[in-house]
Amino acid sequence: MALSAADLLIGKLVTILENEGTAIAGVRDQVEKIKEEFLSMKAFLVDAEANKAKTEGEKLWVARIRDLAHDVEDTIDEFMYQTYEKQSGGQISRGLNKTICGPSNLWFRRKTAKKLQKITDMIKTIPERNQRYGVGLLGGAIASEDIHKCVQNQADSSFFIMEDELVGIEGKKQILMGWLMDEEQHQTVISVVGMGGSGKTTLIAKTFSHERVKRHFECSAWITVSQTYAMVDLFRSLIIELYKSRKEDFPANLNAMSSRELIEILTDYLGSKKYLVVLDDVWEIRVWREIKVSLQDRQRGSRIVLTTRNEEVASNSFGVESYVHHIQPLQKNEAWELFSKKAFLTYQHRTCPTELKSLAFQLVDKCEGLPLAIVALGGLMSSKKSLDQWQQVCNSLNWHLANNSSLDPVKNILLLSFDNLPSQLKHCFLYCSLFPEDFVIKRKRLIRLWIAEGFVEHVKGVTPEEVADGYLWGLCFHNMLQVVERNETGRPKEVKMHDLMRELALSTSEKEKFGHVYDGREVIEDISTRRLSIHRTSNGEIKSWPGMSKIRSLLVFATDMSSLSFSNALVSQFKLLRTLDLEDVQIDKLPDAVVYLFNLRYLNLKGSLIKELPESIGRLRNLQFLKMDRTKIELLPQGIAKLLNLRYLTMYRLNKLELFMGQFNMISGTRAPSNICKLQQLQYLGCIESEGNIVRLVGNMTQLKNIAISNVKERDEIDLWASIKKMTLLQGLQLIASNEEEILPVKAQCSPLPHLQQLSLIGRLQNVIPWFSSLQSLTALSLHWSRLEEDLLPYIEVLPNLTQLFLTNAYVGKELCFGRGFVKLMRLRLVNFALLKKITIEKGVMPNLQYLWVDSCKDLKTVPLGLEYLSNLQSLGLADVPMEVIQPIQRGSADHFKVQHIPEIIHVFEQSSKWVSENLA
Numbered sequence: 048m049a050l051s052a053a054d055l056l057i058g059k060l061v062t063i064l065e066n067e068g069t070a071i072a073g074v075r076d077q078v079e080k081i082k083e084e085f086l087s088m089k090a091f092l093v094d095a096e097a098n099k100a101k102t103e104g105e106k107l108w109v110a111r112i113r114d115l116a117h118d119v120e121d122t123i124d125e126f127m128y129q130t131y132e133k134q135s136g137g138q139i140s141r142g143l144n145k146t147i148c149g150p151s152n153l154w155f156r157r158k159t160a161k162k163l164q165k166i167t168d169m170i171k172t173i174p175e176r177n178q179r180y181g182v183g184l185l186g187g188a189i190a191s192e193d194i195h196k197c198v199q200n201q202a203d204s205s206f207f208i209m210e211d212e213l214v215g216i217e218g219k220k221q222i223l224m225g226w227l228m229d230e231e232q233h234q235t236v237i238s239v240v241g242m243g244g245s246g247k248t249t250l251i252a253k254t255f256s257h258e259r260v261k262r263h264f265e266c267s268a269w270i271t272v273s274q275t276y277a278m279v280d281l282f283r284s285l286i287i288e289l290y291k292s293r294k295e296d297f298p299a300n301l302n303a304m305s306s307r308e309l310i311e312i313l314t315d316y317l318g319s320k321k322y323l324v325v326l327d328d329v330w331e332i333r334v335w336r337e338i339k340v341s342l343q344d345r346q347r348g349s350r351i352v353l354t355t356r357n358e359e360v361a362s363n364s365f366g367v368e369s370y371v372h373h374i375q376p377l378q379k380n381e382a383w384e385l386f387s388k389k390a391f392l393t394y395q396h397r398t399c400p401t402e403l404k405s406l407a408f409q410l411v412d413k414c415e416g417l418p419l420a421i422v423a424l425g426g427l428m429s430s431k432k433s434l435d436q437w438q439q440v441c442n443s444l445n446w447h448l449a450n451n452s453s454l455d456p457v458k459n460i461l462l463l464s465f466d467n468l469p470s471q472l473k474h475c476f477l478y479c480s481l482f483p484e485d486f487v488i489k490r491k492r493l494i495r496l497w498i499a500e501g502f503v504e505h506v507k508g509v510t511p512e513e514v515a516d517g518y519l520w521g522l523c524f525h526n527m528l529q530v531v532e533r534n535e536t537g538r539p540k541e542v543k544m545h546d547l548m549r550e551l552a553l554s555t556s557e558k559e560k561f562g563h564v565y566d567g568r569e570v571i572e573d574i575s576t577r578r579l580s581i582h583r584t585s586n587g588e589i590k591s592w593p594g595m596s597k598i599r600s601l602l603v604f605a606t607d608m609s610s611l612s613f614s615n616a617l618v619s620q621f622k623l624l625r626t627l628d629l630e631d632v633q634i635d636k637l638p639d640a641v642v643y644l645f646n647l648r649y650l651n652l653k654g655s656l657i658k659e660l661p662e663s664i665g666r667l668r669n670l671q672f673l674k675m676d677r678t679k680i681e682l683l684p685q686g687i688a689k690l691l692n693l694r695y696l697t698m699y700r701l702n703k704l705e706l707f708m709g710q711f712n713m714i715s716g717t718r719a720p721s722n723i724c725k726l727q728q729l730q731y732l733g734c735i736e737s738e739g740n741i742v743r744l745v746g747n748m749t750q751l752k753n754i755a756i757s758n759v760k761e762r763d764e765i766d767l768w769a770s771i772k773k774m775t776l777l778q779g780l781q782l783i784a785s786n787e788e789e790i791l792p793v794k795a796q797c798s799p800l801p802h803l804q805q806l807s808l809i810g811r812l813q814n815v816i817p818w819f820s821s822l823q824s825l826t827a828l829s830l831h832w833s834r835l836e837e838d839l840l841p842y843i844e845v846l847p848n849l850t851q852l853f854l855t856n857a858y859v860g861k862e863l864c865f866g867r868g869f870v871k872l873m874r875l876r877l878v879n880f881a882l883l884k885k886i887t888i889e890k891g892v893m894p895n896l897q898y899l900w901v902d903s904c905k906d907l908k909t910v911p912l913g914l915e916y917l918s919n920l921q922s923l924g925l926a927d928v929p930m931e932v933i934q935p936i937q938r939g940s941a942d943h944f945k946v947q948h949i950p951e952i953i954h955v956f957e958q959s960s961k962w963v964s965e966n967l968a
Contacts, residue, residue, distance in 0.1 A: 113559065117577070118166055121597060124623045124646060126159045214388075214418075215381040216250055219372070223254045226370050227323065227350050228263045233368050234344035236335075237352045240361035241374030242526035242545065243460040244419030247354040248327055250374070255325055255352075264350075267292045267323040272330070278337050282309035285324070285341070289316060313341040317349075326353040330467060332360050339365075356464055358524040376416025385418060386411045389425025406437045413444060413546045420547050423457045448550050461551050464527060474502045474561075475518050476527050479544050480552035481562050481580035483604050487531050487541050490519060492630075492651075495672045495695065499626045499649035500600060510730075535826055535850030535873050567605070574598060581605050588612040595620040599646075602628040609633075615640040622646075630654055630674070642666045652678055653697075665689025677701055680717060688722035695731045699755070711787040711832045714809065716757030724748060733781065737763060746770030753779035759810070760785050764792030772798045779803070784810025787832055804848075808833065815842050827851040834859055844868030855879050861906075862887070865913075869893045878902040888913030900924035902955075907932050915945045926955035937967060 226237050239247045254260060255269060268288030270281055283301050286309065290297035298312060324342060326334065335353070342351060344367060355361050361371050377385065390407065391397050399407050410428065414420040431437050448458055468476060475497050482488050494515035497503055503515045516538070522528045523539050527548065531541040544552070556562040556576075563576040567583030574594035581589060584605040589612050598621055603613075613632075618640040621627075625646050631654035641650070642663045650667070651674040658679045665686030673690070676699040683698070698717035716736035723735070724744040732748070733755030735741060743766040745754065751774050759767065759782050771777065777800060784791050791810035803822055807829040815835055819828075819842045826848050830839070835858050843849065850871050855878040863877070864887040872893050877886070883904050888911055896917050901907070907928050914920070923946065925933060933954055935942040946952055952967040 115166055115169060117560070117597070119163070121623070122159060122162045122166070214385040215377045216246070216253060219250055219374075220254050220257070222372060223250070223352075224257065224260060227254070227260055227352075230348075231368060232346045232348050234342070234346075234349045234351070235368040235370065236365040237350060238361035238363075238369065238371045239352065239354045239374060240358055240371060240526070241356070242417070242548075243356055243464045244417050244457060245374040245376070245526075246418040247374055249418070251325055251327065251352055251354055255323070260323070263321075264323040265293070265320040266317075267325075269325040269327065271327045272334055273328050276334065279306050279309065281334075281338060282306060282313065282341065285338075286312055286316070289313075289322065310341045314343060317342070317345075319345065319347070320349075321347040322349045324349075324351045326351065329353045329355045329360055330357060332363050335360075335363070335365055356526045358526065377418060377421070378416070379411075382411050382414060382416050382421055383408075385421045386414075386425045389422055390428040392429055402434055403437055406434075406441050409441050410444075413550075415545050415547070417545065417547065419460060420457045444550055448547070448554060457547065458551065461548060464525060465551070465555075468525065468527070469521075471502055471504060472518055472521050472525075472527075474500075475515075476522055477552050477556050477559075477561050478502070478578075479522075479528065479542075480549045480556055481564060481578060481600075481602055482544070483582050484546060484549060485543060486604075487543050490516075490538070490540055490542065493542070494519060496600075496626055496628065496649060499672060501625070562600070578602075581608075584608050584612065589617060591617060591620060596622055599624060600626040600628075602626070603632050606631050606633055610636045614638060619643070625649065627651070637661065639663075645669065648672065650674070654678070660684055660687070662686045668692065671695065673697075675717070683717060683719045683723070685720045685722060688720065688725045690726065692728055693726050694728050696726075696729060697731065697733055699734045711809070713831075714755075714757065714783060716755070716783065730776075734783070737785075740766075742766045743770060746773040749773050750776065752776050753805075755779075755781035755783070755807075757783040758785045759783060759789075759791060761790050761792050764794060767792055768794055768797055771800075775802075777803055779805040781805075781807040782809065784832075787811065807831070815839050817842070819843050820845060823847060825849055827853075829853040829855075830857040831855040833857040836860070838863075840865060847871070850874065852876070853878075856881070858883075861885070865889060865892045867892055870895070872896055874898040876900045876902070877904065880904045880907075882906055884908050886911040888916060890916045893917065895919055897921045898924075900926070901928060902926040904928055910936055910942070910946070914949070918948065920949050922951040922953070923949050924953045924955070926953075927957070933967070 223237065223239075226235065239251060241247050252269075255267070261267070266289045268285050270284045270288060272281065283304075286301060287297050301309070304312075322342075326338070329335070342349070353360070361373075363369075376382075386407070387397065387399060391399050394400065407428075410424055411421065414424060428437065428440065431440065465473065465476065478497065478500065479488060479493070494503075494512060497515050497518065498511045503511045503518070505511075506514050519528070519539055519542070523530050523542065528539075528542040529545060530539045531543055532539075534540040553564060556578075560576050562578035562580065563574065564580045564582060565571070567581075567585050571590075571592050574592045574597065576594075577598060578600040579595075579598050580602040582604050584607065589603075589605075589608065601621055601624060613629075613634050615638045618638045621644065623646050624644045626649040627641070627644070627647060628649070628651040630651050633656055635656040635658065637652070637657050637660065639661060641647075642661055643666065645666070645668065647667050647670055649672045650670060651672070653674045654677045656679060657675075658681075660675075660680060660683065662684040663686060664684060665688070667690060669692055670690050671692055672695045673693060674695075674697050676697045678698075678700070680698060681700075700715040700717070701713065714734060716734040718736045718738055719741065721739060721741065721744055723741075724747040726748060728750060729748050730750055731753045732745070732751060733753060734757050735745070735755070737756050737758045737760065742756065742759070742763045745751070745756070746766075746769060754774070754777070756767075767782075771780070780800075780803060782791055782793070787810070789810055790813055791808055793808065793812060793816050797818055800822060802824055804824050805827040806822065806825060807827075809829075809831040810833070812830075812833040812835055815837045819839075823846070825846055828843065828846075828849060828851070830853075832855065833839075834856060838860060839854075839858060840863065843852070844865070845868050848871060849869065851874045852869075852872060853874075853876040855876075858880060859882055861882050862885045863880075863883065866887075866889050869892055873895055875893070875896060875898070877883075877900070879902070881904075884906050885908060886901070890913065892913075894917075897919055899911070899917070899920060899922070901911065901924065903926065905927065908931065910925070910932055914923070934940060936946050936952070937943065946967075950968055953964055954967050955962060955964045957963075
C-alpha cells in the first residue's frame, strides 16, 4: 500500500520543482534530493509488494518507509499550504495551526528544508540499520508461494469431500454434465467463474470425477494453473495427467524436453482421442492462447473446462463453442444447512441450540453464501460451546480472520485475489471498505472519490473518469466487488463488497494506516491513519482525537450528526483534507472553517439541510467536485466563479412527491451568478436555473459534457441553441420549461449533436422534433409533459443505440403501437397517459426489452398486447391501472399464459388510502 503513496508524493515533488515561484527556492535543493530518494523507494516498494514481507524485521522495514512517505507528504502539503496563504494575501484562518501560518515565509522555508533534510537522513540510515541486524527481503520472497501452495492443497482436497458434506451442488453439476456430454462434435470450452471460495473447484472436481463423465472421454487431465505458472511446466503436467488417466507410462526425460517437443507429444497423443482437460484457477486469457496449440479441435467432441475469478477470462469467445457458468452464492437455507453440518456436528441431534441461533444466523449472513467461508467458520465454531465464546467471535470476526489459523483457508484464498490486483486497484478496493457493511455504492460517487484521492493515474488522451471507470470494471471482473445493478450499456451502476472481503480489507487498511472505520463505541487515543470513516457517533457528536491533522479523507455516514458537533473547531483540525463526504448528514450549516481547507478536492453535501454556501467558498481553489443535490441551497454565491479547477457541479432539488406521481414540478434548479461562465474546466453542470443572460453565457463553458437547465422559456431559443452549438463535447442535455404551459424552445433544425447520449426534455412540445432521428449515439431519451398530438414512435424507432425510453404524459393519443425497431431498447416506462386505451407491441420489436413499467394510465383497457413476444422481459410493472387490465393475467385467468414467462410482475394499487403492491408472477 505504501507504493501508491510514494507515487502520489513523487508527483507532488515534481510539481513543486516545476514551480518557478520565489517561495519555492528556499527548499528546492532538499526537494530535489528527496525526490531522488523516493524514486529509489518506489522501486523498493514495488519489490516489497510483489514478494510480501514475511519476517517481523522486513515488515518493520516496509512500515517505516511508508511512515516516512507520510511524513514527507505532510511536510510538502504544509509547505504548499503556506505558499497558498502567501499568494492569497495573508493568513487564511487565525484558528488553524500556528506553525503553518507563521509570520515569516523565510523562517518557514528554512524549517521545511530542515524537516526534509532530517527525513532524508533517516531514509539513508534504514539500509545501514537493516544491514546491522541482518534484515532483508530475500526470505520474504516465498510468502506468495506459500499462499499458492495452501490454495493448491485446498484444490486437491476438493476431490475427497464426501457427497453428504456438499450442499446446493447437484443442480449445478447436472448443468455441467449436460454441456460436457452433449452431441456437439466441435471442441467446446466451458468456463466456471466466481469469486475465490465460491466453490468453483469443488463443483468441477465432483463433475470431473463422476463415473459417467469418465466413461464419456477416452482420456482426461486436471492441471492447476495459478498466477505463477510456467508454460513448459503446464505442458509437462498435461502429458503426465493424460497418460495417467489411461494408466499408461508417460515418456521418459520430459524434464529435458523443450516446449516444442512437449507440444509435439501432446498433439500426437490427442490426435484421434476424445479428451477432457480442466484448467483450474486461470487468471489470464493468455493461458488459453498459449495452451490451445496443443489442444487441437479434431471434431471428436472434446471439452476444455476452466475455472477463473476473472470475468474477462470467462467471457472470452476462445474461438470455439463456449459456455459460461456463473457460480451463485448459496441460498440462505443452503448456507444454514452447510454451516450446521460443520458447527453442530457434536451437538444433540446435530442442531443449533436455541440460545445460539441468533448469533449463528449472524455468522452465516456474514458469509453471504460463500461455501469456503461457511465451512471454515462452521469448523471454527464447532469448538465454541458457550454463548460468550460465540458472542466474542461475532464481535471480533475481523481479528479472527487475521489471527485464527482455522480461518486461514478463507483468508489465503481471498487475499490471493487481492494480491493479484495492480497497485492502483488495490487502493481503490481498500477504499470501498470505508463504506458501511452491505452499503450499495454508486459508481459515479466512487470514481470521483478515487480521482480526488489521487488514485487515478494520468493517461494521455483519456479523462480521469474514464480511467477510474476502467478500475471499477477491473475490480468487478476480478470478482472483488459485486455488481448490484448495471446501466443500460451493461456498465456497473451500483456495487457492494462481500462482507468477508470487506473484513479483510479493513484489517489490511488499518494495518497499513490506509483508513479507519469508527463505529461510535471504541476508545481512540490517537488517529494514525490517512482516512477516517465515521459510521456512528456518540449522541450525534464527533470527538476530537490527536492525529486528526494527518487525515486526508473524511467520510461521514452517521446521518444523525448535529451541526453543533460539526463545528469550526472540529473542521480546523482537518487542515490538509482532500475529500469531505457528508452525503445525507442532517446538518443545516456548513462550518466557515471548511473554506480554509485549501487541499480539498471533493465536497459532497448531497441530501443535507444546508441552505447556503459562504461567499468565501472561492478559497477552495483546488476543488474539483462539488455536490449539492437535494439540499436547500437556492442561490450560489459570487465566489463560486473562483473555483477554477471545478469539473463537476450538481445542485438539483427534487420534489419527491411530484416525482413519484409523475407530475411536472419534479425538479428545481439553482440560481447562479453570471460569472459562473468563468469555470472553464467544468464538465458537468446541473441543474442551473435560467435567469438573466445565463443561457447565453453557459456557451462559454466549452468543456461541458453534461448540462441541465431549468426555468427555460420560449424566448430563450436563439441564445440556448447558440450556446449548445459551442458545446461540441456534449453527451447529456436536460431542458426544463418554466411551467407546464410554457413551450420548450426546441428548434425544428439544430446543429449536429454527434456525441449526445442522454436527452431529457421536460415541458410542452408543439411538434415531434425531426432531428430526433439523427441522434445516432443516443442511449437514453426522456420526454416529460410533452403532450404531443403526433405519434412520436416513428421518429425514434430506428435509433440504433437507444436502450432506455421514459415517456411521462408525452402523448395525448388513444393508442401506442410499437410496430418496428427499438432493437437495443432494454427499459421502457410509460407514465400518466390520460387518454391511452391500447398499447401494442408487434412480434420482433424490442427483442431485448428487460423492464416495462406502465403507470397511471387510467383509461387503459388491457395489458400491452404482444407481451408474449418479449422473451427477455424480466420485470413488468402495472401501477394505478384499471382492474380490468389486471384480472385477465392473474394466475388461473385466461390470459395468464401471455405473461407466465416474466419472472416479476408487480401490481401497485391504492387500498384504504395507502399504496400497496403484489407480485402476480
